Amino acid sequence: MDNTETKQKILDTAQELFAEHGYSNTSLRQITSGAGVNLAAVSYYFGGKEQLLFELVGNTLRPLNAERLRRLDALTSNHSTEDVVRCFLEPAIDILSQDNCDIPCILGQAHREQNLALQAFIAQEVRPVAARFIDAIHDTLPRLGTAEILARGEFMIGALLHVLHSQTAVARALAPDQQRLNDNTFIAEQLIKFCTAGFSNE
């Protein structure tokens, strides 16, 4: 069997199972038997279960943050606060509309894992985006201090992660007849409006 083929089959199966049952609730035996490879293959190719998760998270975060930076760079000098918020949120929410809905689950889970090494890994990936984002917000809301921008940035990340992870499960449980809660475009626009208004409060 090919090297890359085995690795890819493990990654695909792990992504699927992690998304469905969660990292801790998925065993290496489920992954390897699902992928049709030997139990020891995960240790051989990735170094262990945790490094396998790191690989998945990195593969998701890298293109996402690259796209965020690309959009931030494309902003003109007289951009609005909503433009900046959109640069940050839209690439993440776009993933929800793609066919593979494992990715947002993996992403949301990663931020929530109580794992210092993983937290540091994520922080390192997000840092350059955060720095550019703070500057861009500062341009549109000069009266807002750095502490305010940082705090509100955390609120935005929290709201985004919650939506990525649960996909408004609480709201849909409370009102099953509200079909708009299943519409990702509706949720995306609501989230962008919500966060833009939240930031703009000087």
Added chain:
Amino acid sequence: MDNTETKQKILDTAQELFAEHGYSNTSLRQITSGAGVNLAAVSYYFGGKEQLLFELVGNTLRPLNAERLRRLDALTSNHSTEDVVRCFLEPAIDILSQDNCDIPCILGQAHREQNLALQAFIAQEVRPVAARFIDAIHDTLPRLGTAEILARGEFMIGALLHVLHSQTAVARALAPDQQRLNDNTFIAEQLIKFCTAGFSNE
């Protein structure tokens, strides 16, 4: 040894260890040896590790939601949007200021666990508060549809849980010199302002 004393020692130790290392990363053997009781005591008193978590979560959610309902009931007929948001957020953030900071960790973790039974348990506890909250928001923002209120309610919960869990860890990592990010009063006021503005956007 007394019945209630053994149960309480298990609850206290479990709360501490779950908060520090996470539910999945804490073993029953750590809990029982830390509490000075036998391994089987958890099965005997709670039925298993999962039911032990349920008990902890319930003990945290019950008084929190009772306080939220009490404050919602105390609102006068001409309340503001900020009043309603404050009723929901302040009791949760007040916990942060208490000496026992295990509780917010347990709360944030509970929402994060990929566990359908736990999700249902939480949804059932939150449901009465959510229903009253939606009505109260509707009073102040009559042009807002139910779907909008529900979606934005999810964003607010996401932002709150993120703060409860990480206590603005990302922001503090990005700017260690911003002391205000360690001030719970500052974070609370910022969160209330952020969510109030987010809801008010009709």
Added chain:
DNA sequence: GTCTATACTCCGATAGAC
């Protein structure tokens, strides 16, 4: 009723055979 000792199954990891 409370608690102890113990056994059972499953987990992640790894040394070593092939």
Added chain:
DNA sequence: GTCTATCGGAGTATAGAC
């Protein structure tokens, strides 16, 4: 590069001591 065998530790269940 792949696989088997095996290890220590996990959660769980229970028989029996007090």
